[in-house]
Amino acid sequence: MAKEFIAEPDLGFTKDLLKSGGGDLKKCYQCATCSVACKVSPDNQPYPRKEMIWAQWGLKDRLMNDPDIWLCHQCNDCSTLCPRGANPGDLMKAVRKMHIESTCWPSFLGGLVGEPSMFVVAMGIPVVVVLLLVYFLNGFNFSGPSPVNYGTFINYIAIQVIFTLALAFAVVSLVISLKRYWNSLEANIPIEVQGPRKGFVPSLIEALKEILPHTTFKDCEANNIRYAAHLLTFWGMIGLLITTAIVAFNIDILHLKPPSQNGPGTVAIKILGNASAVAFILGLVIMTVRRLTVPDETGSSAYFDWLFLFVIGGTGLTGLVTELVRWAGSVPGAYFFYMIHLMFVLALLLYLPFLKFAHLGYRTVAIAWGRSVGRNMTLATAAKYVPPAKPAEEAAAE
Amino acid sequence: MAQKIGVYIDTGYGIGEALDVEALSQVAVKEYKVAVCRSEPYWSDPEKLAIIRNDITTEELTAIIIAGPSRRVFENVFKFDGIITERVNLREHVIWCQPPNHEDTQMLAEDYIRMGIVKTQKYDDRAPFSEATEKAILVIGGGVTGLNAAVGAANAGYQVYLVEKEAELGGWARKYPKVFTGKPPYDELIPPRVAEKIQAVQNSDKVKVFTDSQVFEIAGAPGMFDVIIRPNGPWVDEANKRANDWRAEQLARAARFAGEKQEPAAEKEEAVGAWGVGERREPDYEHTRVAVGSIVLAAGWRPEDAATFEHLGYGKYPDVITSVQMEELASKGKITRPSDGAAVQSIAFIDCTGKDNEKPNLLYHSYVTSLVALKQAHYLRLSNPDGRAYIFYENMRTPGQYEKYYQTMQDDPGVFLSKGEVLGVSNGGRQLAVEVKDTLLAERLKVNVDLVVLGVGMVPVTQDSAVVNLRYRQGPFLPVNPQGFNDSHFICFPYETQRTGIYTAGCVKQPMDFHQSGTDGLGAALKAIQCAELTAQGKAVHPRAGDQSYPELFVTRCTQCKRCTDECPFGMYDEKPDGTPMPNPTRCRRCGICMGSCPERIISFRDHSVDMIGSMIKSIEVPDEYSEKPRVVVFICENDAYPAIDMAGINRMQYSPFVRFVPLRCLGNLNLIWIADSLSKGIDGVMLIGCKYGDDYQCHFVKGSELAGVRMSKITETLQRLVLEPERIEVHQLGIDEFAQIPVLINKFIETLSGFDPNPFKGF
Secondary structure (H helix, E strand, O other): OOOOEEOOOOHHHHHHHHHOOOOOHHHOOOOOHHHHHOOOOOOOOOOOHHHHHHHHOOOHHHHHOOOHHHHOOOOOHHHHHOOOOOOHHHHHHHHHHHHHHHHOOOHHHHHHHHOHHHHHHHHHHHHHHHHHHHHHHHOOOOOOOOOOOHHHHOOHHHHHHHHHHHHHHHHHHHHHHHHHHHHHHHHHOOOOOOOOOOOHHHHHHHHHHHHOOOOOHHHOOOOHHHHHHHHHHHHHHHHHHHHHHHHHHHHHOOOOOOHHHOOOOHHHHHHHHHHHHHHHHHHHHHHHHHHHHOHHHHOOOOHHHHHHHHHHHHHHHHHHHHHHHHHHOOHHHHHHHHHHHHHHHHHHHHOOOOOHHHHHHHHHHHHHHHHHHOOOOOOOOOOOOOOOOOOHHHHHHO | OOOOEEEEEEOOOOHHHHOOHHHHHHHHHHHHOOOEEEEEOOOOOHHHHHHHHHHHHHHOOOEEEEEEOOOOOOOOOOOOOOOEEEEEEOHHHHHOOOOOOOHHHHHHHHHHHHHHHHHHHOOOOOOOOOOOOOOOEEEEOOOHHHHHHHHHHHHOOOOEEEEOOOOOOOHHHHHOOOEEOOOOOOOOEEOOOHHHHHHHHHHOOOEEEEOOEEEEEEEEEOOEEEEEEEEOOOHHHHHHHHHHHHHHHHHHHHHHHHHOOOOOOOOOOHHHHOOOOOOOOOOOOOOEEEEEOEEEEOOOEEEOOHHHHHHHOEOOEOOEEEHHHHHHHHOOOOOEOOOOOOEOOEEEEEEOOOOOOOOHHHHOOHHHHHHHHHHHHHHHHHHOOOOEEEEEEOOOOOOOOHHHHHHHHHHOOOEEEEEOEEEEEEEEOOEEEEEEEOOOOOOOEEEEEOEEEEEOOEEEHHHOOOOOOEOOOOOOOOOEOOOOOEOOOOOOOOOEOOOOOEEEOHHHOOOOOHHHHHHHHHHHHHHHHHHHHHHHOOOOOOOOOOOOOOOEEOHHHOOOOOHHHHHOOOOOEEEOOOOOEEEOHHHOOOOOHHHHHOOOOOEEEOOEOHHHHHHHHHOOOOOOOOOOOOOEEEEEEOOOHHHHHHHHHHOOOOOOOOEEEEEEOOHHHOOOHHHHHHHHHOOOEEEEEEOOOOOOOOOOOOOHHHHHHHHHHOOHHHHHHOOOOHHHEEEEEOOHHHOOHHHHHHHHHHHHHHOOOOOOOOOO
16 A cells, blocks of 8 residues: 555445444444454454444445455454444445445446335335236136146246346346456455465355355354354255256156146155255244344344345245145135245345345355455464473573 | 650550560660650550540650550540650561560660650750741632632632733633533533633632732742732743743753763852842832732643644644634634635644654643544534544543543544544645555545644643742742653642642643643642641641641851752742851741751751751660671651551561661651761661652652762762771662562661671770
8 A cells, every 4th residue: 555545535425334234333443353353354454443444434435345345244243342332243234235236237226225215116016027927817816726736827937937037137237246346356456465366267166165165154253153044044045946946947848747736756856845945944034033132143233134134034934835825725825825925036036136135146256356366265273372482491490 | 855754655466465565664764764654555545545644744744655556556646735745666666577575576676665765855845837827828820720729719718819911811711612511421512611700700809810910929938928919011021031041050050060070069159049049129110019828820821832843834834723723713603714714624633742742741731632633623513514524643532531522523424533643734736635644544645624733732831931930049930840840749749839838730730621620720729728727827738747846957057058958849948148048937848858968967856856866876775796686777768668667567577676767757858977876886787768769759758868869879988987888878769569678678688787797886
């Protein structure tokens, strides 16, 4: 940082941060307890201390181009140890939210999803799309013969078209947003990095090797339960995706009956699906309950957090309820909840790049980039302290 | 006058079991033929005290000796009107630190009885000094501090003269638009309420106010100060120049002395070194002359000269101003730039009390400057919600409850705080560019601001002039500490100065805020009242509160060497026309330093004289050189050393029985003749234990132990003449908390002495 830096605090940015959940950020007096406490922060220019002073000084540029905000796993060790109650964990979360809003594409959707007063409009879009779909295909007729056959309620093709489009949109949007992020990291980072660069793909593979078993996340202490809960939800979701893919493949390509109609491979698929669903939902329930009962350990929760939990939790719960209602024997009930479930899934996919869900992309990119420049991700276990050798005469005197 | 003495040995506390009390009584009765000698346990009990009172009446006793617990306990119990009361310490100094029923312990106790009786026999009959009965109080300075002092003293019923150099009362408080509330939750600013105080002073019929006036001269002493107050005029500059020139010459002389190896002998210094000696000119100018008992100095501060901050743009850019100028700017309402009158959107506050500042008196004032920067940032934020205030500091100090105010300002999103070193202020076009390094943002940065405010220091006005203008031979100034503030024994006596009867309060004493200044004024007023009352009774004020003795001189033998006059830390002695010292008893703190300094030994107190101590030493029984029982005399000061030895006794620490403690008021009280007395009596070694001296001195009389050390360095010649080893004399500094060192020091000294032959003067 030899070049001169002209500080031009953006007062509006600081006020936004204060509103987005970083309410205590001005209390920080730079003691650096947080940076020392953070298990996953690197030794060189650690976080979250510098982010706190940048936030206090309204230095939007630095925060928006900082890789460290996404290396943080919101374990809350820093907030629990902060002697001032400045909650650096919450500040990092608030910056992440504003970062998503500023890098996402198209940006107006980021604003729509992030603004509490736009809840009805934001959620209204997937609701209206699914309602229209059901209306045009079915005229809101939920009745039908037993057993439940979702394909007759809504044609699978229609589902696949709509949802594939939604997924495609999400993927394109996320890729553009993440490309913007990567470029800003290459060009504008406010910290010094040096050393040889690894290529993108090897870095990504290294990142995935760490992310899939949650190696880094395990180091966090204050909110350690969330590591386990998140692991459940993470793998539960992957399990559910695999299940969906297999079923879609069976239906479309192999023209087999789906498991709901006891098609072949039913037992294996059902076990995979249900086990994944249980893991998925259990993890979310644990995380939600902890947010409500022990906010000191989890960090405080703002609109942005609850919205994501609402959408993804709603997805899981409606899926489960749909299955249960089917088992209970109510055909209209199953079709009704299936419709609700579709609304949630559509919301989840459509808004993936704009909800907190986007963390799956941003954090991965940040960790991959970190691996690529050698900004050590997990601290190697610190060498055991060896006291200096005593001079011979002192040792003899004892 | 021969004393009729009653000796009362306390056999309680285990004394009766550890000593042969009968033998002790025999010393008193057979060797000294005292009138009465009794032994009973616990003489402090009321029935026992009645016995003593009865003895006083029936036997017509004039003096009582209580041989038992330390003199530091039961002070108010063993008090008999008009009767001399002496204490011999057989408890802390004998049985608690020595093995019981041992020959050496017995010899120790017997020696202390002898010393106590001899001391009592040497008391003189002198009346207290009762001529200083003036009780009015002079308050110099009419700001918040002085106003509070004046109102406080007036409400307590005392006549007050309040002198203020400006045309109006109120001082700096009149010039601030806002001040802190001084109350929880410490998040607001309010206008200063100094008008109420001014009203209270003007309404009081006990306070006489002199505005646009200053003190021309103060002569006299506590209880009889003679003060001349004059309206402002050309005399002010002339008087200050005279005083400052005199002081400069004194400092130059001291520097020359320190630099040269030897001071030329007998240089006639009186004419130049003395101040206020000679005929006092009768005032032929407009003035008011008042008599006061004590004085409160509340003259306050002035801003540090900002010309030293040229590198920060002061004087170069009109928009670089001091914090004092900022108050004036803010009091106009909207904050505008001095250069073009535009509204100010951003301000950089620079705390100028950083480590690069070499002036020692500025070490302490960021106590206030941090608060001022926060307050002025608050001014900006209150008047402009988009305003930005940057505060760059080396330290952020917000003492006491003001931490809450700091937290309030920290929470304000428009206030940007960072530690940092400001490198410079330069032209940034329409704005000013401030460059800072080593910031909390971990780098060098620059900000562009509309206004730069420099937090300058608070300099006490006593830096510029004497203010009190004392007509004392030691000069018109109050002595200062290395930081340039009035010097006192800060820990024990915060309001005191080195001139008895003059008390400082407010920012002239140390940087402090508005509220603390007010309280300080009240505190100093209380001290001033205490001084006036005690002095009127002929008593010392502190640290020997209640002491009615004072030094008297046997002038016939005075050689006018002026050692007493120069060495007195409190300027007690002026000078008579014939050159002999003129004591002012009420200035005296009864430390005895003058008594120790006089080579002719002409100074004495009613209850403390050179002959007295000399006789005590000669009363010690010194065994011959074959007994293998050396004898050591240890002179101890009463403030730190005596209590430390008591503490060692309380903790039952054991040490050599061969030492004899001789308490003095201060080690500076030591007269070298006593060393000669000791050595010629056959004492093998002499040790001095006193309070610490130096920049952070503990000595309650400022420099007593230091003087003792200096005097002892001159004893080497005497020792060589007597063909004795210089290692027989040791001087030690000790704090009361270091009592565990007592056995170490003493036992080590005895061991050192055992390496020498016994003093050849034993048995002479």
